[in-house]
Amino acid sequence: MERKTESACDQVAARDEHRQTTVVPADPRSAGRRKALKHLGCSFGALAVGSLVMSATACAPLIDPNTVTEIPVGDLPQGRKIIFHADRRVELSRSGDTVTARLMVCTHEFCDLTWHAAEDNYQCACHNGKFFPDGQPKSGPVSTAMFVIPARIVGDIVVVGPAGELELAG
Secondary structure, three states, X not given: OOOOOOXXXXXXXXXXXXXXXHOOOOOOOOHHHHHHXXXXXXXXXXXXXXXXXXXXXXXXXXXXXXXXXXXXXXXXXXXXXXXXXXXXXXEEEEEOOEEEXXXXXXXXXXXXXXXXXXXXXXXXXXXXXXXXXXXXXXXXXXXXXXXXXOEEEEOOEEEEOOOOOOEEOO
8 A cells, every 4th residue: 555645845836836726816807806806895885884874873863853841930940950851861950031951961972961069060970071060071081062952931831842953052
């Protein structure tokens, strides 16, 4: 029985022969090149569609823009009060006949905000971003003012909304 042994040179030659058959030719009309470009195009297409889906999701409304919430003026004393408007926490701030409504969501990554009276600012629960009392960014990763929802006093009722497109404090 005769055994055939391959030398190291034979193994290298076989590998080189395999490489030569799998290399994509540089000819722009070659089938291998077209196939490689088709796969590359499909990859970029999938990436583009995924990006559009993610951006559409990220830009989804934070609140229903058509919701209107009404509360009696007597239930809103001077100062701050948290209410729920369109299933979101909204802070109403009343000073005389003026009412301001701010969405209690950080503009950085939409985490909950809380008012810290001792520090006289709003703070983000996730990344410790801080906002001044007027809703402008103070420190941390926030760079955009808090969201403001239209609010007004009509007779003896405080009307919050409809929001339409949210505005920024300022």
